[in-house]
Amino acid sequence: MLLIALALNLIAAALVLSFERDTPNGNIHSYPDALWWAVTTIRILERLDTIEAGLQVDERGDQRSHDSAGVRSSDSSSRT
Secondary structure, rough: OOOHHHHHHHHHHHHHHHHOOOOOOOOOOOOHHHHHHHHHHHHHHHHHHHHHHHHHEOOOOOOOEEOOOEEEEEEHHHHO
């Protein structure tokens, strides 16, 4: 599984570099820049997935989350 993730990061970096290399206002000009972009993008998406997995929906459809002590608290943004 780790080898697959590594291969996908390397391929994503190569693809981004091929698209961004000749762009006049692009920020990615070398393979290390592209690799940095690929790794940070994957980590951000992984973190967002982890945060969303922590939210649960109760019977009424209200979003609730568990804090570190396991106590349920309401999400105030979902109520008016």
